[in-house]
Amino acid sequence: MKVGLMGGTFDPVHIGHLIAAQSVCERLELDEVWFMPTNVPPHKEQAPGASPRQRLEMVELAVEGHPHFRASDMELRKGGVSYSIETVTMLRAEHPGYRFTYIIGADMVRYLPKWYKIDELVRLVTFAGLQRPGYDTGYEGLPDAIRQAVKLVPMPQIELSSTLIRQRRALGQSVRYMVPDRVNHYIEVNRLYEA
Numbered sequence: 001m002k003v004g005l006m007g008g009t010f011d012p013v014h015i016g017h018l019i020a021a022q023s024v025c026e027r028l029e030l031d032e033v034w035f036m037p038t039n040v041p042p043h044k045e046q047a048p049g050a051s052p053r054q055r056l057e058m059v060e061l062a063v064e065g066h067p068h069f070r071a072s073d074m075e076l077r078k079g080g081v082s083y084s085i086e087t088v089t090m091l092r093a094e095h096p097g098y099r100f101t102y103i104i105g106a107d108m109v110r111y112l113p114k115w116y117k118i119d120e121l122v123r124l125v126t127f128a129g130l131q132r133p134g135y136d137t138g139y140e141g142l143p144d145a146i147r148q149a150v151k152l153v154p155m156p157q158i159e160l161s162s163t164l165i166r167q168r169r170a171l172g173q174s175v176r177y178m179v180p181d182r183v184n185h186y187i188e189v190n191r192l193y194e195a
Contacts, residue, residue: 001095004033004128006103007075007084009162010055012187013062014179016160018069024103024128025068027153033103035059036072038082049166049193052076054186061182085117088124100125101151110138112146122149130155169193 004024006017013035021033037055050058056073063069074090075082084102091100102125104112109129112118127150129137139152165175170193176184187193 001032001098002028002030002101003095003098004028004030004101004103005036005087005091005125006033007036007038007082007087010035010037010059011050011162012055012165012179012183012192013059014160014162014165014183015177016158018062018180019158020103020105020130020155021069023130023155024101024153028101028128028151030068030101032068032070034070034072035063036075036087039075039079040081050190054190054192058179058183058186061186062180064182083116085121085124088121092124101128102126103128104130106130106132106135106137106155109150109152110141112150113143118146122146125149126151128153133157166193170195 004021006021008017010017024030025033037052037059039052056071056076060071063071075087078090088100104127106129112127115121122145129139129150129152131137131152131154137152139147139150142150160178165178168175169187175187179187
């Protein structure tokens with residue numbers, strides 16, 4: 001079984017996340033993509049606006065009905081700061097024989113050498129680096145061992161972020177069509193990200 005891992009705060013999950021997952025799923029012929037909301041992200045200083053449970057519930061709503069997408073609460077159950085090496089080690093223990101591919105944004109490719117225990121991590125997983133038109137991922141400058149673990153996957157240009165969605169909600173603006181309909185409804189019902 002070939003599984004893509006899509007980690008992030010998903011605060012909230014939006015259509016850009018889903019399009020990225022679909023692009024990698026098709027290009028690398030993955031069997032599934034698991035969306036894994038982080039408990040405490042190691043690289044973000046600001047706490048998420050929605051609770052861990054709410055972020056997971058939004059992911060569940062976003063992937064519901066998709067034949068290859070799954071929501072995973074593993075990092076939330078684990079608690080603490082979410083480091084990729086710990087997540088992957090746990091997943092490989094729970095699912096021996098599965099091959100995992102970590103899906104990362106174009107901006108994260110160049111920072112892979114700074115990831116916690118990256119030398120161990122590249123022996124356990126491959127990385128799918130999302131390529132945006134006109135964006136230099138820094139792929140060519142990566143150390144050999146890391147570069148060999150990275151596959152660049154082209155993705156359409158989508159100027160959308162969870163930050164933008166939170167900002168629009170704080171201003172009382174609609175985020176319809178930026179998030180799946182069911183996620184939009186959830187955000188409105190729970191009055192998330194309002195000023």
